[in-house]
Amino acid sequence: MNKIMSDKKIIALYTLPALILLLILIYVPIVLTGYYGLMDWDGIGPMTFIGLDNYKALISDHLFWNSAYHSLLLAIFSVLSLIIYLAISLVLASQIKGADVFRKIYLIPMLLSSVAIAQLWMRIYHPSNGVMNRFLTSIGIENPPLWLSDTSLVLFAIFVPILWQYAGFYIIIYYAALRNIPNELVEAARIDGATPFQIAYKIKLPLISGVIKVTIVLAVIGSLKYFDLIYVMTDGGPNGASEVMASYMYKLAFRTNDFGYGSAIGFFLLILILLVTYLIRKLTTSREDNVQY
Amino acid sequence: MKEKLSETSDLNVSSAKKLPPSPKVAQSSLKHKLSHSVLYLILIIVGVIQILPLVWLFLFSLKDNQEVFNLPPLALPSSPKWENYLNVWTEGNIGVYFLNSVIVTGAAVILTVLLASFVTFAITRMHWKLNKFVLGLFMVGLMIPVHSTLIPLFSFYLNIGLMDHPLAIILTYTAFNLPLTIMILLGFYYTLPRELEEAAIMDGCTVHRMFFQIILPMTAPVVATTAIINMIYNWNEFVFVNTFISSDKYKTLTVGIQNFIGQYSTDWGAIGATLVISILPILIVFVLLSNRIVEGITSGSVKG
Numbered sequence: 001m002n003k004i005m006s007d008k009k010i011i012a013l014y015t016l017p018a019l020i021l022l023l024i025l026i027y028v029p030i031v032l033t034g035y036y037g038l039m040d041w042d043g044i045g046p047m048t049f050i051g052l053d054n055y056k057a058l059i060s061d062h063l064f065w066n067s068a069y070h071s072l073l074l075a076i077f078s079v080l081s082l083i084i085y086l087a088i089s090l091v092l093a094s095q096i097k098g099a100d101v102f103r104k105i106y107l108i109p110m111l112l113s114s115v116a117i118a119q120l121w122m123r124i125y126h127p128s129n130g131v132m133n134r135f136l137t138s139i140g141i142e143n144p145p146l147w148l149s150d151t152s153l154v155l156f157a158i159f160v161p162i163l164w165q166y167a168g169f170y171i172i173i174y175y176a177a178l179r180n181i182p183n184e185l186v187e188a189a190r191i192d193g194a195t196p197f198q199i200a201y202k203i204k205l206p207l208i209s210g211v212i213k214v215t216i217v218l219a220v221i222g223s224l225k226y227f228d229l230i231y232v233m234t235d236g237g238p239n240g241a242s243e244v245m246a247s248y249m250y251k252l253a254f255r256t257n258d259f260g261y262g263s264a265i266g267f268f269l270l271i272l273i274l275l276v277t278y279l280i281r282k283l284t285t286s287r288e289d290n291v292q293y
Numbered sequence: 294m295k296e297k298l299s300e301t302s303d304l305n306v307s308s309a310k311k312l313p314p315s316p317k318v319a320q321s322s323l324k325h326k327l328s329h330s331v332l333y334l335i336l337i338i339v340g341v342i343q344i345l346p347l348v349w350l351f352l353f354s355l356k357d358n359q360e361v362f363n364l365p366p367l368a369l370p371s372s373p374k375w376e377n378y379l380n381v382w383t384e385g386n387i388g389v390y391f392l393n394s395v396i397v398t399g400a401a402v403i404l405t406v407l408l409a410s411f412v413t414f415a416i417t418r419m420h421w422k423l424n425k426f427v428l429g430l431f432m433v434g435l436m437i438p439v440h441s442t443l444i445p446l447f448s449f450y451l452n453i454g455l456m457d458h459p460l461a462i463i464l465t466y467t468a469f470n471l472p473l474t475i476m477i478l479l480g481f482y483y484t485l486p487r488e489l490e491e492a493a494i495m496d497g498c499t500v501h502r503m504f505f506q507i508i509l510p511m512t513a514p515v516v517a518t519t520a521i522i523n524m525i526y527n528w529n530e531f532v533f534v535n536t537f538i539s540s541d542k543y544k545t546l547t548v549g550i551q552n553f554i555g556q557y558s559t560d561w562g563a564i565g566a567t568l569v570i571s572i573l574p575i576l577i578v579f580v581l582l583s584n585r586i587v588e589g590i591t592s593g594s595v596k597g
Contacts, residue, residue, distance in 0.1 A: 005490065006420040010500050014415040015427060018408040018471055025468035026434050029442035029449070036444060043448065088339055091332045104583045105340045108347065111579055111586070112572050113529035115547045119554055119568055120350050123561070131349055131366045167343060169590065176591045225438040228531045232551060246440045253444050254536065263444050270441035277436055 030270055036263035043259040054264035064265065066240055067248040070155060074244065075223035077159050078166075082215055085167060089174035090200050103175055107168030114165075114228035121161040122148065122233055148234055151241035158230060158242055165229075166222075170215055177211040178204060213284045220280065221273055245269055354378070354565025361561045377566040381553070386541055387570060390549030397459055397545055398527040401466035406520050408467065409474035410512065414504055416475075417482040418490060428479075434472035443536060450537055461537045462545075466527050474519045477593050481515040518589040521582055525575060546571045 037054050039047040058064055088106075092099050109117065124131050125147040136144035147157040181204060189199050205212070227246035230236065236243035236251065245265065253262030353361050355373040364370070381387055412431070416424045446465065447456075455461040485508070493503045509516070534548045544552070550567050557563045579586060 004494055004500060005418065007500065008421070011415050011419055011421050014411040014419075014504075018412045019427065019430070021408070021464065021468040022431060022434055022471060024449075025446065025465055026437055026442060027430075029445035030437060032445035033441050043444075044451075088335070091335055094332070096329075096332060096336070102336050102340055104579075104587065106343050107583075107587065107590075108576070108579065109343055110590075111525055111529075111575050113531065113547045115529075115531050115551050116568050116572050119550070119564065120346055123353075123564070124346060124349075129362050129561075131346075134366060164343065164346070167339070172587055172591055221436070221438075225440055227440065231531075246438075249440055250443075250532075253447075259444055259448075266441040266444060269438055273438055274436060 030267075033263045033270065034267045036260055037267045039260040039263075041260040041263075042257045043253070044257075047260070050260070054261050055268075057261065058264055058268065063240060063243070064245075064248060067236075067243040067245050070242065071224050071226070071244045071246075073155060074159065074162070074226055075220045078162070078219040078223045079216055081163050081166075082170060082212070082219055084163075085170040086174055086205075086212070088167075089171050089178055090204065092171065093175050093178035094196070099175070103168065103172050105168075106171050109165045109167070110169045112165075115232050117161055117165055118229045118232035125157055149238050151238055154234060154238065154242045158233060161229060161233075162226070170219075173211060173215060174208065177208040181207050209284075213281070216284065217277055217280050220276055224273055224276065225269065350565055350568060353561050354569045355562070356565075357562050358560065374562055377562040378570065381563050381566045381570070385553045385557075385567070386544075386549060387546075387553065387567060389542060390544055390546045391570070393459070393543060393549075394528055394545040394547075397462055397466070398524055400459075400463045401470070401527050402520050402523045404463065404467045405470045405474050405523050406516055409471050409478055409519070410509060410516065411504075412471070413475050413478040413482050414508055417479065418485070418508070419500075428475075431472045431475050434469075435476070439469060439532060443532065447536055456537060457539050457543060459538075459543055462530075462533050465533050465537070466523075466530065470523050470526060473593055474523060477519050477522070477589060478512065478515055480592065481512055485511065517582075518585045518592075521578065521585050522589040522593060524578070525586070528575060 036047075038049060038051060040050045040053075041047040092102055096102075123129075125133075127133060127144075127146050127149075130147075132147065133144040145153055148154055150157075185203060185207075186199055189203055194202070225246050226244055227250065230242055230244055230247050231250070234242045236247045246269065249262050249265040249269065252258045252265065349366055352367065352369065354377055355375065356364070356370040357374055360368075360370050412427075415421075416428050450456045450458075450461045455464075489507065489511075490503060493507055498507075529547060530545075531547045531551075534545050535551075538544055538548065541549070550571050553567055554564050
């Protein structure tokens with residue numbers, strides 16, 4: 001039995017195809033990104049080793065910091081929006097009839113491609129024919145905003161579809177976690193006279209803190225690498241007002257053919273994401289993780 | 294266990310019933326009903342917000358520009374312009390893009406699910422020293438941002454002659470979906486009873502036969518879940534196709550409609566019809582299999 005189930009040849013046969021794909025298409029590229037970051041390279045011609053010059057240039061590149069700042073803002077918005085999703089999930093999980101139907105409806109936008117969502121919302125925001133401004137003019141606002149071409153509004157305008165797209169995703173995660181809380185705990189608190197708000201704050205939230213932590217990591221990482229929707233809706237514009245790290249990297253590499261510099265940004269993004277994941281997990285580890293129920 | 298619980302709660306109810314109903318109790322139940330309705334209202338409003346943009350999309354896909362600009366946004370068209378759908382399907386390359394999406398998505402899903410099942414079987418059921426390390430390699434893959442790999446992958450495919458070839462995206466989708474697929478499969482594989490394999494081997498079954506004839510059929514429910522999650526991801530993918538594919542004959546829907554809309558940016562009906570065509574397959578799958586999708590997303594994210 002053990003002999004057959006530890007046959008080295010079969011183990012190799014079963015794991016190597018997937019492992020080779022993983023190594024060649026994910027692990028080798030992340031190492032190469034760091035390596036290319038040390039080069040002056042247009043993607044086709046010869047590479048010239050320039051040491052840390054790309055990384056030094058990055059530090060003084062205000063366009064890069066501009067995009068990093070926008071990514072950070074998106075991350076903050078996303079984490080704050082978790083509060084809304086959590087509140088909706090608390091309502092949904094409080095033994096309401098039809099909860100199943102609601103959470104499925106909420107999930108629909110999440111299943112659509114970012115390109116379709118971007119194209120749809122571009123029309124919602126259309127200055128004269130979009131739903132948004134036709135509604136605003138119908139209630140008497142004469143000069144409604146231009147949304148996607150207003151440098152001070154564009155990032156908020158982009159965040160609304162993001163909020164809309166991911167609502168269902170986070171709600172079903174929280175909902176599943178909340179439904180796992182044993183009913184006796186909530187009942188006991190209710191008998192002791194706790195209000196629904198107290199039960200949510202003092203009992204339910206601590207019990208799902210592990211899941212909340214995971215969603216914070218997901219929201220921050222998702223925001224740092226956000227790309228598709230912005231690329232289609234505004235292409236980082238107007239005038240860089242919605243540029244994020246991934247879109248800036250894409251532009252440098254595939255439009256200006258600065259592959260070395262683009263790789264440096266790609267590597268920076270990778271390190272940043274690994275670091276942020278580690279830090280959030282470290283910072284949010286608390287006694288509450290050890291709660292047993 | 295359940296019976297015991299209901300017994301104790303019955304006791305509570307009966308002891309509460311003995312008390313004469315006080316006006317305070319009646320008031321609080323009214324308050325309860327009121328707050329219940331408010332909660333419902335909140336859920337319904339959120340539901341409407343989630344659906345309304347899509348309803349509007351469907352409505353303007355059946356209108357001509359005059360109706361889009363003059364009628365109220367949620368008004369029905371005087372006569373639905375189904376020809377919008379026919380026009381975009383025959384005029385543009387939508388049919389080609391659609392077929393490419395089906396081929397690329399299908400090939401990547403089959404490859405991913407099969408390879409992931411092999412790996413998960415080897416990691417959870419077979420005995421070897423490096424299994425935890427190999428599993429770790431796959432799990433770290435979950436955190437790698439695709440953008441950090443984009444430039445090296447671009448030059449890799451350029452060098453081996455796979456640039457502008459469907460195989461480039463099929464292989465990339467497979468590699469990037471393996472970690473999540475393995476993670477979802479893992480939980481299910483751990484719960485399979487050991488006796489199963491022991492009995493099979495006693496009967497002289499080889500590992501391959503065991504995998505294909507016993508394990509794979511048994512894991513069918515979770516395999517279906519991962520296949521659907523993979524399908525949604527691949528159908529909607531944009532960055533890889535946009536970077537690796539340049540000729541129209543290989544483009545998938547997400548990138549294809551993007552170009553198509555660029556050319557017809559003033560015809561709202563045509564744009565609406567194109568978008569509806571691109572999201573319809575996912576919506577149909579969702580209507581048919583929403584439970585599996587919800588399950589897959591839940592198990593795929595919480596464990597991460």
